[in-house]
Amino acid sequence: MGARSKSRKRALDILFESEAQNLPPGGSMADRIAEGDYPVNAYAVALIEGVVMHRDRLDEIIAENAKDWTLDRMPAVDRNLLRIGAYEILYVDDVPDAVAVSEAVGLAGELSTDESPSFVNGLLSRIVELKPTLTP
Numbered sequence: 134m135g136a137r138s139k140s141r142k143r144a145l146d147i148l149f150e151s152e153a154q155n156l157p158p159g160g161s162m163a164d165r166i167a168e169g170d171y172p173v174n175a176y177a178v179a180l181i182e183g184v185v186m187h188r189d190r191l192d193e194i195i196a197e198n199a200k201d202w203t204l205d206r207m208p209a210v211d212r213n214l215l216r217i218g219a220y221e222i223l224y225v226d227d228v229p230d231a232v233a234v235s236e237a238v239g240l241a242g243e244l245s246t247d248e249s250p251s252f253v254n255g256l257l258s259r260i261v262e263l264k265p266t267l268t269p
Contacts, residue, residue: 137228140176141217141236145244147173147181148213183224184216187269191219194267198259202252210245211253218257223269230261 184191195215196204204212218237221228234257241249260267 136174137176138236138239140174140180142240143171143173143177144180144184144217145210145213145240147177148184148216149209152209152213180217180220183220184213187220187224188216190269191216191223194219194223194260194263195256198263199256208245208249211241211249214241214245214249214253215256218253219260222257222260222264223267230264234258234261 192204195212199207207215214237218233221233221236222230225233234254237257238250238254241253245253
């Protein structure tokens, strides 16, 4: 697993953990960094901070394009993977859109339900299609 793949997984872990503990988005990041037993590199921090900064817009875009699914109904892993993937697609210029989609789909297959990879793939692919018309 490459460095950025590990960073995406770490960002997902922290966003998921924060949500599960009813902390602010990314709220457990400082503890993870301070403890030092849970490596959090610069790209993971950038992803977490980017998702937190743009969360309202990301959630709006995800919700508008998730057919028959509300954010609250989605598994927490999927919801946070979609935020990370959409953030990379819309705000990170040095990550090709196809890579952002592929990485999110891979993590969904590893960590979520059997249906999650196709759901994540379809929704992020739709965001890629709409990207030229979306205002980040």
